[in-house]
Amino acid sequence: xxxxxxxxxxxxxxxxxxRLYLILSFLFFLWYNVLKILCxxxxxxxxxxxxxxxxxxxxxxxxxxxxxxxxxxxYYNAARTIELLDEDIEILVKEDRLKDIKGIxxxxxxxxxxxxxxxxxxxxxxxxxxxxxxxxxxxxxxGLGPKKIKTIYEKLNITTIRELEYACIxxxxxxxxxxxxxxxxxxxEGIQFVKQFSGQHLYPEAYTEALKLKEYLDMxxxxxxxxxxxxxxxxxxxxxxxxxxxxxxxxxxxxxxxVNYPGVKEVIAKGDTKxxxxxxxxxxxxxxxxxxxEFPYALxxxxxxxxxxxxxxxxxxxxxxxxxxxxxxxx
DNA sequence: AGGCCAATACTG
DNA sequence: CAGTAT
DNA sequence: GCCT
Numbered sequence: 001x002x003x004x005x006x007x008x009x010x011x012x013x014x015x016x017x018x019r020l021y022l023i024l025s026f027l028f029f030l031w032y033n034v035l036k037i038l039c040x041x042x043x044x045x046x047x048x049x050x051x052x053x054x055x056x057x058x059x060x061x062x063x064x065x066x067x068x069x070x071x072x073x074x075y076y077n078a079a080r081t082i083e084l085l086d087e088d089i090e091i092l093v094k095e096d097r098l099k100d101i102k103g104i105x106x107x108x109x110x111x112x113x114x115x116x117x118x119x120x121x122x123x124x125x126x127x128x129x130x131x132x133x134x135x136x137x138x139x140x141x142x143g144l145g146p147k148k149i150k151t152i153y154e155k156l157n158i159t160t161i162r163e164l165e166y167a168c169i170x171x172x173x174x175x176x177x178x179x180x181x182x183x184x185x186x187x188x189e190g191i192q193f194v195k196q197f198s199g200q201h202l203y204p205e206a207y208t209e210a211l212k213l214k215e216y217l218d219m220x221x222x223x224x225x226x227x228x229x230x231x232x233x234x235x236x237x238x239x240x241x242x243x244x245x246x247x248x249x250x251x252x253x254x255x256x257x258x259v260n261y262p263g264v265k266e267v268i269a270k271g272d273t274k275x276x277x278x279x280x281x282x283x284x285x286x287x288x289x290x291x292x293x294e295f296p297y298a299l300x301x302x303x304x305x306x307x308x309x310x311x312x313x314x315x316x317x318x319x320x321x322x323x324x325x326x327x328x329x330x331x
Numbered sequence: 332a333g334g335c336c337a338a339t340a341c342t343g
Numbered sequence: 344c345a346g347t348a349t
Numbered sequence: 350g351c352c353t
Binding site: 142143144145146147148178183 | 347348349
C-alpha cells in the first residue's frame with residue numbers, strides 16, 4: 001500500500017509535513033472515487049422532489065378518504081419542508097436527523113426513512129391502491145374539492161373525469177346533497193379548463209423531470225451519451241413531452257433501462273429506435289437511440305423545431321447538400 | 332390535551 | 344342566514 | 350400527524 005511503500009524508504013518526518021497537502025488530497029481523491037463508484041453501483045437515488053410529491057399525494061388521498069384535514073395538512077407541510085431542504089436527504093436519513101426537522105415527527109420520519117432506504121413506502125402503496133386514480137385527477141378541477149368528489153364517487157359511482165362530464169351534461173349532479181345548479185355548471189366549466197391545459201407542462205417541471213431521467217440513464221451506462229432534445233432543449237416555456245436522444249451500439253439495452261426507470265408509470269410503445277412512456281408525473285417521455293455516427297445529426301433533427309429543420313434542409317439542398325437525421329452528404 | 336389560516340361562494 | 348366546501 |  002501507499003504508506004508502507006514510503007515507509008520502507010525511511011523518510012524523515014519533514015518529508016511528510018512538506019507533502020501533507022499532496023498526501024491529503026490524494027487520499028481525498030481516492031475516497032471520492034470509491035464513493036462515486038459505490039454510488040453508481042448502488043440503487044437509484046431518491047430525489048427530494050419525488051419524496052415531496054409522494055407526501056403531497058398522501059395528503060390528497062387522505063382528503064379523498066375524508067380523513068382529519070389536519071392530518072393531510074401535516075403531510076403537505078412535510079412535503080414542502082422536504083422540497084425546500086438544502087441538505088441531502090439520504091445523509092439526513094442515515095444519520096437519523098430527519099426527526100429534528102420541524103414538521104416531521106415520528107410517523108412521517110419512519111415513512112420517509114422506509115422510502116429512502118428501500119425505494120418503497122407500504123403505507124403509500126396501499127393508500128393509492130385503495131382509491132381510483134380518476135378521483136385524484138378530479139382534484140385539479142377548479143371548484144371541486146375532496147368532499148364533493150367523495151360524494152360523487154359514493155353516490156353516483158363515478159371514477160373518471162370523462163364520466164363526471166357526462167353526468168354533468170345529463171344533469172345528474174343537482175340531485176346530490178350539497179350540490180345545485182351553480183355547482184354543476186362550475187364543475188363542467190372546470191372540466192373544460194382542465195382539458196384545455198392537459199398535456200401541457202411548464203418548463204421547470206418538465207426540465208427537472210428530464211434531468212432526473214437523464215441522470216438515471218447515464219447511471220445505467222447503457223448509452224455512450226444522452227442528451228435532452230426537443231422543445232425542452234430549446235427552452236420553450238411550455239412543452240408537451242420530454243425528448244431524450246441517446247447514442248449506443250446496442251439500443252435494446254438502453255430501451256430496457258429506460259422502461260425500467262422508477263419514474264415510469266406506463267409504457268406506451270417499445271421498439272429498437274424509439275420508446276415512449278408516461279411518467280408518474282404525467283409527462284410523456286420519448287427516447288430515441290441512434291448510432292454514434294448519427295448522433296449529431298439526430299440531435300439537430302430532434303431538437304427542431306420542425307419549421308427550423310425544413311428551412312435548414314431547404315437551404316442545404318440549395319447548396320447541394322442532402323441533410324436529414326442520419327447525416328449529411330454532398331449530392 | 333388541544334390547536335392547527337382566512338375569506339368567499341354556494342346550498343338549503 | 345347558518346353551515347359547509349373550496 | 351405535528352407541535353407546544
